[in-house]
Amino acid sequence: MEYRNLRTLTHALLLLLCSWVASSVAVQQNLTDSAHNETKHIFKDIQSMHLYFAESCWLGYTRNMSTVNSDNWCEWHHINRHYSNLRICLEDLAEILNLAFPNNIANNYIMMGHRTYFINCTLPFQELADPPEHILLALILAPISIIPFLVTLVVCKSKTTKPHT
Ligand SMILES: *[C@@H]1O[C@H](CO)[C@@H](O)[C@H](O)[C@H]1NC(C)=O
Ligand SMILES: *[C@@H]1O[C@H](CO)[C@@H](O)[C@H](O)[C@H]1NC(C)=O
Ligand SMILES: *[C@@H]1O[C@H](CO)[C@@H](O)[C@H](O)[C@H]1NC(C)=O
Ligand SMILES: *[C@@H]1O[C@H](CO)[C@@H](O)[C@H](O)[C@H]1NC(C)=O
Numbered sequence: 001m002e003y004r005n006l007r008t009l010t011h012a013l014l015l016l017l018c019s020w021v022a023s024s025v026a027v028q029q030n031l032t033d034s035a036h037n038e039t040k041h042i043f044k045d046i047q048s049m050h051l052y053f054a055e056s057c058w059l060g061y062t063r064n065m066s067t068v069n070s071d072n073w074c075e076w077h078h079i080n081r082h083y084s085n086l087r088i089c090l091e092d093l094a095e096i097l098n099l100a101f102p103n104n105i106a107n108n109y110i111m112m113g114h115r116t117y118f119i120n121c122t123l124p125f126q127e128l129a130d131p132p133e134h135i136l137l138a139l140i141l142a143p144i145s146i147i148p149f150l151v152t153l154v155v156c157k158s159k160t161t162k163p164h165t
Helices: 002-065 076-096 104-118 123-129 133-160
Strands: none
Touching (some): 002 076, 002 133
């Protein structure tokens, strides 16, 4: 009699434990889902912040370049400081937002600088200004191509932790 009671109690406790584990796994799944949603939301905000502040780096650069006579736009020692400042501005921005550098937004602005100011400069500078297309493409694609990989990793991981109820 005593023994049967004990067994029933054990069964009940075990059942309770199981349902508790199952529900906490479900809660965790919900938490993971909302974390994903949160991440998507934050990511969108970071992207727009990145665009906004990169634009202000660019405006600062054009303001600074406007102090240089256009006859001197191909003279490295005249534009060196401004060019470095633009790069530092974009690089610091990426660091603050915890993004890779170089990234495609920064590259766009640097390329825009080349097109706006250095397009008519002579060859030695031109080579410096326009890296070969395949290198440029690699620079742009490297940080982008890691995203699908990370997404796959996260999806696989959340699939394996899904409760089997
Ligand atoms: C998970 O979330 C859904 C909807 O957001 C809710 O109906 C469900 O009760 C939640 N499950 C747990 C275990 O919290
Ligand atoms: C996450 O977002 C999707 C759609 O954007 C929504 O259906 C889902 O309920 C959200 N999950 C949580 C836990 O907020
Ligand atoms: C513009 O010039 C100022 C003064 O030299 C410098 O502090 C600033 O970083 C420059 N901004 C950009 C975006 O080049
Ligand atoms: C480059 O040359 C073209 C044609 O001579 C001229 O219209 C343009 O303003 C020049 N651009 C720069 C940045 O010097």
